[in-house]
Every structure is written in C-alpha cells, then in structure tokens.
C-alpha cells in the first residue's frame with residue numbers, strides 16, 4: 001500500500017481553527033462544523049428544534065422508554081439482560097454525536113454534563129481488551145465476532161464518529177479514547193492477525209478515515225482500506241437471508257459499477273471508498289464511484305434526492321422503477337446521499353455533487369422530521385392516500401437518531417477550503433473561520449434562500465486567493481457582484497471562480513433567480529408518465545389535500561398554469577405556490593413540510609395536460 005506524506009499528529013493540539021487535514025488528493029476540505037456558526041432564518045429554527053425537541057426525545061427513548069442506557073450499565077457490571085436490538089448501542093452514540101454538533105450553535109452546559117455521564121457509562125462497559133458492545137457482553141462474549149451481520153464494527157464506527165465530534169465540540173477526549181481502544185483492539189484482532197472480516201453493515205470504514213484525518217496515524221487509514229478490500233472475495237458468512245448482494249459483498253468494491261443491495265449500507269460504503277481513495281492512490285475506487293454515481297443519479301434517484309425503493313430489502317429494484325405511493329426512500333438513505341456526495345465533491349471539487357447533495361438535503365432529509373422536531377419518518381413516499389404519518393419513535397430507530405445527529409451537523413457542508421481558495425458550497429447564513437493556505441479567513445454569509453435568491457458573503461479579514469461560489473443547477477440566471485460592481489469570473493466545474501486580493505469588508509453578492517420549474521421524469525420512469533413535479537429553488541413541492549379540498553382528485557397543471565409565489569405564515573414560514581389556470585386553482589407546499597397538519601392525501605407528481 002502506497003502512503004501519502006503525513007503531517008504529524010498536530011491535529012490533536014487544538015480544536016477551533018487549526019485542524020490540520022492530512023495531505024490528500026482532495027480538491028478541497030470541508031470547513032468543519034466547529035468553525036461555523038449558523039445564523040439563518042431557515043436553518044437556525046431547525047437547529048433549535050433539534051436541541052429543544054429532537055435531542056430530548058432521543059434521550060428519553062434511550063434512558064426511559066427503552067433499555068439502551070441500561071444495557072451499558074448492565075454491561076459495566078457484566079450482569080443482567082440485554083434489551084432491544086443487537087445494534088441499539090449505535091443509536092446512543094448517534095445521539096451523543098448530535099449533541100456534540102448541537103453544542104456549537106446551542107450551548108447547553110447541563111446537556112453536556114449529561115453526555116459526560118453517558119460517556120462514563122460507555123467507558124465502564126469497555127472490556128479489558130478494548131472490546132465494547134453491550135449485546136455480546138450481555139448475551140455471551142464467546143459468540144462475539146462469529147456473525148458478520150451483528151453490527152459490532154458498525155456500532156464501533158458510530159462510537160468513533162461520536163467521539164471525534166464530541167472532542168471537536170468540547171475538547172474532551174474520553175469517548176474518543178474509548179473508541180480508539182476499540183479500534184486498536186480490532187486492528188490487532190483482524191488486520192494484524194490476518195483474520196478475515198467483512199462488516200455486515202458498513203460505517204466503520206468512513207469513521208476510521210475521520211480518525212486518520214484527526215490523528216494522522218497511518219494504521220487507521222490502512223485498516224479502513226484493508227476492510228474495504230475484504231469485500232467481494234468470498235470471506236464472509238453474510239447472506240443467508242438476503243444474499244451477498246444485499247451487503248455489497250459480491251465483487252471487490254473496485255469492480256462495482258451499479259448500485260445494489262441495502263441502500264444505507266451502500267451509501268456508507270461509498271463514503272468509505274471516497275475517503276480512502278482521497279488519501280491512497282491507485283485504489284481503482286474512482287472508476288467505481290464515477291460509474292456508481294451515474295447509475296444512482298441517472299436511473300435510481302427520486303426527484304427528492306431519495307433512493308432505495310424496495311420495502312423488503314430497504315434497497316433497490318430495476319433501473320427507473322420509482323414508484324411514488326410505494327417509495328421506500330429511507331430517511332437514512334437520503335442522509336447517506338448527502339454524506340457520499342459531500343465526499344465526492346471534496347475529492348473532485350465539482351458542483352454537480354453539491355447539486356445532488358442539496359436536493360437530498362432540502363427534500364429527502366428534511367421530510368424525515370416534522371416541524372417541531374419530535375416526530376420522524378422512516379419511509380418517505382412521494383404520494384400518500386393519507387395513511388402515512390411520522391411517528392414518535394421506531395423499534396429500529398436508525399432514522400430518528402440519524403436525523404438527530406445530522407441536522408445540527410449542517411455547518412459541515414457550507415464552506416470548503418483548498419491551498420489557495422475558499423469554496424462556498426451551500427448558501428446558509430453563517431459566520432465561519434476558514435483556513436486557506438496558512439491563514440484563518442473570517443467570513444460572514446447572509447442569504448434569503450431557500451425563499452429569496454440573494455446571498456451575500458462579506459470578508460471580515462483580507463484573503464489572498466480565489467473565491468469559488470457554487471452555481472446552483474436550479475438557478476435560471478445568476479448575477480454576481482463585488483462591492484456592487486458586476487464581477488468578472490471564470491467558471492470551473494460548476495463554480496464561479498473570482499480571483500483577486502480580497503480586502504476586509506469586501507462584499508460579494510450572488511443573485512440566483514428562483515423560478516417555478518415543472519420537471520419531467522425520464523420517459524423510462526413509467527410511474528411519472530404524463531406528470532410533472534414542481535421545483536422552486538432547491539425545494540420540491542407537493543400538493544396536500546388540505547390545501548386543495550375542492551379538487552384534489554382533479555388537480556392538473558400545464559404550461560399555461562400561472563404561478564404565484566406567496567410567502568405565508570404556516571408550517572414555520574414557507575413560500576406557497578398557487579397555480580391558476582381557467583377556473584382551477586392548485587396550492588403547493590414544500591415537500592419537506594407535508595404531513596404536519598391533519599391527515600390527508602399528498603402528491604409530488606401531478607397530471608400535466
């Protein structure tokens with residue numbers, strides 16, 4: 001295995017602004033959540049709801065309604081029963097990760113203390129050799145590492161992600177150290193012992209790459225690469241129920257060309273592959289990921305950025321098979337699309353990935369949670385007869401805990417930096433400290449998106465270098481000015497590149513035209529024949545029966561429909577679209593906001609006459 005040059009483990013020295021990414025082939029590196037303060041009319045209330053409602057819901061479920069914390073307490077004593085599902089530890093770690101992100105924008109000393117107490121319980125449940133997993137500790141350690149589909153490494157991966165996030169947010173490294181001991185133990189048990197292991201649910205690979213980026217320790221990257229290379233070589237005992245394709249274990253991962261199997265597993269796998277490939281040359285992963293990306297976005301993705309249609313397998317069916325009423329579109333899979341496209345963009349610096357990321361984020365992901373932040377969708381159909389509703393929790397709670405950790409992490413996706421450039425990927429009101437070359441650059445962004453199209457970036461410190469502004473694919477026209485004057489710029493892979501010496505106080509304004517766009521599906525998607533979906537800015541819209549009581553069954557739109565954009569004070573403040581043609585009126589709301597009022601029918605794809 002060839003190694004890239006590594007900058008020593010200086011990363012552990014400080015948290016705020018000097019996080020030192022390892023040398024890699026990445027076009028850009030994200031500016032981490034810990035350096036971004038969100039101040040945004042659209043996102044700040046969501047982060048607040050996450051802090052006020054989603055996190056408390058998760059804590060209540062973990063401590064009171066289910067036995068998840070008790071499992072750790074019992075494991076520490078090595079006695080008592082395990083309750084729940086064998087991967088339930090992961091939800092606890094995901095909640096801690098969510099709290100870590102949340103503390104940056106919504107500091108809460110009491111909540112932090114609460115998490116410190118949980119972390120003490122995790123540490124107490126860790127065995128002498130470093131192993132930690134409450135399911136096997138309580139049901140029989142002799143059986144650990146016998147069933148690759150029992151998610152031991154999956155849980156470890158989530159613990160590691162939580163440990164890293166908590167360290168970055170608070171400077172406290174206890175959980176990180178617990179997770180590292182588990183990782184070191186796994187490295188000895190598998191990679192160093194030449195013992196094959198194929199994790200039945202990917203996740204550890206991407207988490208190991210985060211640990212590598214943080215510490216610079218080569219063995220973590222090596223282990224991630226080693227685990228990826230275990231797949232598809234006949235080493236696994238997976239498969240009895242769903243077959244090895246379900247686990248992406250049919251061929252070596254570099255030979256993957258089409259997505260199949262379980263959607264969330266696939267997303268986490270692709271994240272790990274992109275991460276490893278951005279550090280290790282000649283893996284063959286780039287060819288695989290390019291082809292997989294074309295397959296997913298060209299043939300298998302809903303207009304909401306959701307993926308995975310099949311209920312039984314939480315996975316894929318035939319290309320262009322995209323049923324609306326029966327869409328599966330797990331919330332976690334949309335989150336996975338954000339995570340994967342983010343990594344593809346970091347690696348290649350191409351806005352096409354952010355266009356997809358944004359689609360999944362504002363539609364597929366945001367639909368996963370209600371307006372107040374305390375009810376969740378697992379399955380996200382694009383049409384409903386009125387029987388599909390968000391729930392307070394799920395027996396398999398991957399989605400609620402994933403939403404809990406994802407929403408407050410949105411700061412990760414806004415800015416990127418490279419040696420000589422600052423990249424703006426998403427337009428979200430925020431203040432950030434971004435390391436460009438060797439200088440910390442402070443910027444402030446204000447935006448009216450997703451409702452109004454003006455975004456403004458102010459330099460609060462000077463910068464020498466390029467400013468790269470993503471040009472959203474939904475904008476009909478885009479104007480850019482610097483200090484009020486039209487700005488000359490080149491375009492590179494979907495970014496406007498503005499090259500100049502930036503002074504303190506320079507203001508860059510990007511005006512994107514938000515217009516109502518009827519979208520037509522690929523003709524091979526039979527389900528959407530003769531219909532259109534409506535998009536405005538990054539948002540996909542839908543019709544709910546409650547707004548169209550008179551004529552829901554007869555709704556039709558056409559090229560002659562006149563659209564009025566109407567800011568209204570419902571559903572947390574939205575811009576409604578009212579379409580008029582002849583005598584008929586149709587009212588649309590953003591898809592993410594559906595099922596927040598009384599139960600009723602909903603459709604994204606509408607008949608087109």
Ligand SMILES: [Zn+2]
Nearest residue numbers: 330332398399
């Ligand atoms: Zn899920």
